[in-house]
Amino acid sequence: MWDNIKEFASEFFVTGDPLIYGADVSIALTLIAVVTALTYFKKWTWLWKDWLTTVDHKKIGIMYVIASLLMLFRGGVDALLMRTQLAVPDAEFLSPEHYNQIFTTHGVIMILFMAMPLMFGLFNLVIPLQIGARDVAFPFLNSLSFWLFFFGAMLFNVSFVIGGSPDAGWLSYPPLSGKDFSPGVGQDFYIWGIQISGIGSLMTGINFIVTILKMRAPGMKLMKMPMFTWSVLSSCLTIILAFPILTITLALLFIDRYLGGHFFTLDSGGNPMMYINLIWMWGHPEVYIVILPAFGIFSEIVATFSKKRLFGYKSMVFALMAISITSFFTWAHHFFTMGTGANVNAFFAVTTMIIAIPTGVKVFNWLFTMYRGRLSFPTPMLWMLGFIPCFVVGGMTGVMLSVAPADFQFHNSYFLIAHFHQVLIGGVAFGYFAGLYYWWPKVFGFKLDEKLGKWAFWFWNIGFYVCFMPQYVLGLMGMTRRVSTYGWDKGWYDLNLVSTIGGFLMGIGFIFQVWQILHSIKFMKKAPADPWDGRTLEWSIPSPAPVYNFATIPRAEGKDWYWEEKQRIAQGLPPSPRPKLEPIHMPKNSGIPFIMSAFWFVAGFGLVFDWLWMAIPGFIGIVVCMLAHSFNYKTDYYIPVDEIKRTEAAAAGRGV
């Protein structure tokens, strides 16, 4: 009996590595600290009522941002561990198995649990305000999406200390990820962690499409929408077309592993190549899903800080749509070398190069917007400026990779690693940072310290080039990706050391950002409603926005309606008439999304360990939650006019 328990425990808890014991201890300490603090300050009801059950898109957005910054930390630590290992030849800091686990979790976490939720956070924080709406189309579903992401991410993360991490790369190609080669539970954590959060992403896609199509303020025609809203629409359209493919692909992999199926096995007629096609039919559009909103953010920022209307609005919209459509016809460029044939390769090489055209259009439009503008350079604008050279170089090396014959050389080398980090960090991460800096005062009602922000900016940017430029060279010198060590004789030593130093510089940049936030909370400087002299609707309401966002819905004719309104008022014209106050209809909070997602966690955990006694109650719980929601008719309430008046007066009194 005792032996059985011991054996079980040694499989269940990952043991034998000091790094993991360290993680165990820090997780336990953090949990104890959080529970004690919540109990001591009697904050449990506050947590439940104000946050866990909220359906307010602004709060959901904040929770997304916090969760994704935590994931950025975890993914960043992974990155630095890898870079430490690679800093010197023949290093024995990480074992090869551990290295495999780390590059897998790093990739998954950065893309699915850092970039995606940060993006959803910005959708939530900005879109309803920017289109003059009081909420998203489906507030309940919105909260459910968040909690599914959250519990999915947690399920993926516990694999580190319970059961063991996946180690077959961030896209988990079979047969490596099949039962024969990966018998452990790591792959199952991968499947269910991503599956659960992926369902949330799909629902967010649907939610924001309906929100944007149906809830714009009267007068805001489609071709008058702010550019960020357009980019979110195109990103969400891409989500609803791409994510179903991911859902199915993971389900098929699960059927192979769990029910002994043969979709992707090497025997009994299975076809691993089919997985690679399917996963990239999702994977390539996914890259554009995360970059399109960054384009939207840059368009907003460049117009605001150039004090000019965005150059080439129509071509910008067209470029967004062109990119999201073309992104579906390029997937095979990820496996030029796998014997698909010259004609197929040629087709995908050409479609890939075509994407460079609309992207180039956008870059030129941003430059033309700045040309002869009245420029200013606060932090959001700095990130925008840092992005342009980074993205141009990343785009060019991407075109180099898209030349099929050349790819036989670059394939799976550090050249590729440098390329995609250049677009992912320089485009996605810098883009979302810019967005966070830009909308921060609107969301939280206070400004972030500019000086610390500039330190962060320079550390990230310089660190970036120091880290990744040497990697292009290393790639050309023959260093392949996913190697955990190399010999002195290769001559890769100095460049790898430089690259590692660059990685740590970016780490310092991150520390500056955390410091900046803490510092700005401590020495809080209240932000006015319109701190940047903005152009779009979100700047017309108090910071932070009241629960109901807009006391009365504006009629937003004209592309930069708020900007034009300010000009009109400056010329002494009366402000546009607003309708009189009416009671505001709002959705009620609900605990169901949180509880239902927790049941998903239970079900997923049960399936990971093959414990039906746990999985089945989990699924029953999910169904019961759905029915409970369906039977609930008391889902909304009204905010009376008096209360709106009080809230608005208080906001005005705060010295806007």
Place this chain on the structure above:
Amino acid sequence: MAKSENLNVSSASHHGGDDGHHDLEGMRVMGFWIFLITDFIMFGTLFATFIVLNDSTAGGPTGAELFEMPGIIAETFILLTSSFTSGLAVLAMNRGNRKALIGWLAVTVLLGLSFISLELTEFFTLVHEGANISTSAFWTAFYTLVGTHGLHVSIGLVWITAIMIQLARHGINPVTKRKVNIVSLYWHFLDVVWIFVLTIVYLMEVM
């Protein structure tokens, strides 16, 4: 019981656009259509894998050897009829006839149940004859595709039943009306998917 709250919900949704409220019921229908598109892509992916693995029987039994068409034709007939009865339910709803509405939904559920039981019988027979999910890639694809459709039908059954209870409690109002419309949309969708299953999985295999 909760009659007055219903009215509250429905009057709110017809408040006109200016309280920033928009047409709630219309938005939900639109959201559901988009959901159907995503579901359609999921089935499309499954069909694609099935077509790729169509010949990958790895020396095991083929579909042509084991499929028994009379049972499949009966399933098809039953599902098509249930789609028709769900349409009759919507007609009854639009006439405001709650009894007929619930009655036709009940008929739909019964037909759906017999579809599922026929399908399960088919699966058991196949397994008995030596074709289970791990026999070959072909059978893995078969069970996954047909099983996913069956799972959708089963979810639909629970869902329709839940709506029948709500209709009995709250009667016909804008909220329940929207729910009935959406579930019948879903049910027709499953019908369309089944036609594809019938053609691609069964007819093309045995012909």
